[in-house]
Amino acid sequence: MSADRPANALANSNISMSNEAYCASLLREHDRNRWLANLFAPAEHRRALNALYAFNSEIERVRDMVSEPLPGEVRLQWWRDLLEGQARGQISGHPVASELLAAIDRYHLPASALVTLIDAHTHDLYDDLLQSITDLEGYCGETYSSLFRMASLILADGGDPGSADLAGHAGVAYGIACLMKQAARHAARGQIFVPADLVLKHGTAREDLLNGRNTGEMRAMFAELAGVALQHLGTSEQLLSAAPSAIAPAYVGLALVGPLLRRMTRPGFDWFRHEAGLPQWRSQWHLWRFSRRLR
Structure with missing residues (x-):
């Protein structure tokens, strides 16, 4: 190979x-x-x-x-x-x-944590739905949370800053926001990252998700998913306030989670016709403002 x-x-x-x-x-x-x-x-x-x-x-x-x-x-x-x-x-x-x-x-x-990250991304190669919110949190934990954890180790100069819980919650919040942002791109390739239990709960048709039909059921489903992310974001921000200052820069990206979720859950937003990401200048401003809070 x-x-x-x-x-x-x-x-x-x-x-x-x-x-x-x-x-x-x-x-x-x-x-x-x-x-x-x-x-x-x-x-x-x-x-x-x-x-x-x-x-x-x-x-x-x-x-x-x-x-x-x-x-x-x-x-x-x-x-x-x-x-x-x-x-x-x-x-x-x-x-x-x-x-x-x-x-x-x-x-x-x-390196074993990075191998686990690769294993989790094997899911990306297929079109199978994650079955539950718990499964989605697990996926984000093995991918996005792992990156926060590795970044913390780097900023702690190879030492253990004791931030596993912080990385866990931060990764789920950041991961869900990123996956929601990419919903249209995933749908275009026949893939859905919204868990099956949430799709079933809101009566959302798989065909609507894949074909870009922005229904009321879909908006309610994404709003609930955003709520899960916001819960993890709140917990991660509390834990970050007590974390060693040296590792704080690893979490600057959390600045974008709240604004992204608010943008994607505002009335009339359409994941398949509107740009899900933030304008570049706004991203830079949120990152700068959040970094100032961490000093």
Whole structure:
């Protein structure tokens, strides 16, 4: 099994780009809000944070790069092999892999948690619904929460800041907001991340979700889902107030959760016809304002 070489405009535009610069550029292109949030972290840790989130971007985009699950499984398996020490001789042409392994070594990050993240994203390759809110929270915990946890370890310079509960709640809040934001994109590829029990409770037809019909039942369903995210957001903000100040920059991205949820649950909002994300200037303002509160 061999790793795919970076095959996008970034890699082709500057062949001499350093691994560090490549990860930052990839993140800026595919996950700009996390790239912006990292600017509020201490400069000495920013390289590792960019590597972590660039790795996550590579994993999240696998579904978009394949036409059927099997090639996606192969890509994910390569990353598993890398993290389990079975592919280290194959990374010379893969800047994200090189930077990620350097961050793991520098900060003693648990590679097993990143393997769990990959395993959870295997779900993305298929069109099966998560069955319950609990399952969705579990998915977000193994993906988004894991990233908050790894970022906290980096900012604690490899030490354990004791922030597992904080990362757990923050990841569920951030994850649900992100999945709601991407609902139209997921539907276009035949995928639904709203749990089956919530779909059933509100009598929402799967066809309406996939075909972009914005019904009253759908709005009620998304409003309830947003309520779950807001509960976790409230808990995470309480825990953050008592967390070590060194790890606070890992959570700057939480600044966008409330505004995103309010935008997507306002009367008349249509996930399939309106832009779900915030204007860039507003995202930057919310991130800056939240970072000021953490000082």
